Amino acid sequence: MGKSNKMISVKQAMPKKMKAKKLQKPAKVEKKVKSKPVKEIATKLLSEENQIAREPQSLVNDIKQKNKTKYVMPSKSITEKLVNLSLNALQQLTVHYKKKNTIFEDETPIFAEINCIKIQNTKGNVKFVLPHTTVASTGEVCLITPDLKKGKKIDHEPTVDHWEELLRNAGVTAVKTVIPMRQLRVEYDQYELKRRLLTQHDFIMVDSRILSHVSHILGKMFFKKHNMLIPVRINEKTSLKKDIDVGLRTAMLRLSEGATSTIIVGHTGMPQKAVKENILSLVQQFHTKFPGGEANIRSIALKLPLSLALPLYVTLRPSNTVVPPKLHHQKPKNFTVLEDELSTIPGSTVRVAPDGTVHVKRGPVNDIGDMEEDDEEENGEEVSSDEEALEKEED
Structure with missing residues (x-):
């Protein structure tokens, strides 16, 4: 028998150590979590609960502290030193203002600008009497007086002569023009003539007895300008000069529908001491005359007609602490x-x-328905009584 020539492949056996290493997977290392002690967790929870409990209490304390804060009133906050500093700064503004208008060197009026916290219910006028007059030295002053005799065809010249003589005898030299009520009604009936009267005079006083009639004739444009239609109680028999002097020192605060209003306190030709006294007197009268009192004032500032406002007083008083002001007309x-x-x-x-x-x-x-029902019942009673009468007649 002959031998076969087939080749036999023999796999080499891998070493046991290498095979074991390849098949073996790396073992996972477990991280040990450190457990917090029970005391730390308890203290942390208690601190959070205390913090939550303290928050509403802190809010209440903050509200109480805000309510306890006392806001200073203008009469105590505005001092002579503060007014002097503001007037010195205002004087520098007047120099800058005069450079723009070098042709005319008129006495520029000085105003006090007042901002309120709550607006009053209606429009109105508030009268303030100052220590010094706000009329310029070259200003034209007019006085509107009642008539001596009432009537349509009565001449007004005797009334003018009568009042001019009274003013001359009393020693009043500030009033330059006297206009009776009839002359105002006859000669100033057109808009252009009223406008001319407004521009020709710087200060117009009106006898309080005819104030409502004069304001109705002249119209609302006279209330837009300061020192116009100033009411004066004139007693021509006893104290004419004193009444005219009080009228010249009177300033009117015109309260509009907005929160800002202005009042004249002097002019640049006045001494600084006189303007300061007018401002301090005005601030002292706010307590009784301003709507809502001093507590209703948000800010007070001084200004010229075309200048910046220099603040005298500013407060952050909340509006819920102020009672809504109301004006009561007499x-x-x-x-x-x-x-x-x-x-x-x-x-x-x-x-x-x-x-x-x-x-x-x-x-x-x-009530209206009941009245209608009563009328129907009365009508029904009348019909039934008529029917009874007819039945009796038939019987």
Whole structure:
């Protein structure tokens, strides 16, 4: 038998050590977590609870502290030293202002600008009497007086002569023009003539007895300018000079619908001491005359007509601490309102004021319905009584 020539492949056996190393996987190392002690966790929780409990208490304390804060009033905050510093700064502004208008060197008025916290309910005027007059030395002063005799065809020249003689005898030299009520009504009936009267005079005083009539004739443009239609109580028999002097020292604060209002306190031709006394006197009168009192004032500043405002007083008083101001207009003695039932609307009343305003107060709806039911019942009773009478006649 012959031998076969087939080749036999033999695999080499891998060493046991190498095989074991290749098949063996690296073991995972477990990290040991450090456990916190129970005391630390408890203390942390207690501190967080205490912090949460203290937060509302701290808020209450903050609110109480805000309520305890006391805000200084203008009468205590504004001092003579502060006013002098503001007037010195204002004097530098006047020098800059005069450089722009070198042709005219008029006495520029000085105003006090007042900002309130809460606005009053209606428009109005507040009267302040200052220690010194705010009229310029070259200003034209006019006095509007009542007529001696009332009538349409009566001449007004005797009234002018009468008042000029009274002023001359009393020693009053500031008033340059006297206009009676009839002359104002006849000669200043057009808009251009009223405008000329406004531009020709720097200060117009009106007898308080005819103030409402004069303001109705001249119109609202006279209230837009300062030192116009200043009310004066004139007693020509006893104290004419004193009344005119009080009128010249009077300044009117025109309260509009906004929060800002201005009042004249002097002019650049006055001594600084006189302007300072006017400002301090004005601030002292705010307590009783300004709507809402001193607490309703947000800021006070001094300014010229075309200059920046120099602050005298500023407060951060919250508005919820201020009572809403209300203006009460003084009514004349003969001001009576007539009230009566209104026949056209059952159950309602009508009120008529002397100025012509009419207010209708309607009654409740139930009353009107009851009245209609009563009318129907009365009509039914009348019909039934008529039917009974007819039946009797037939019998």
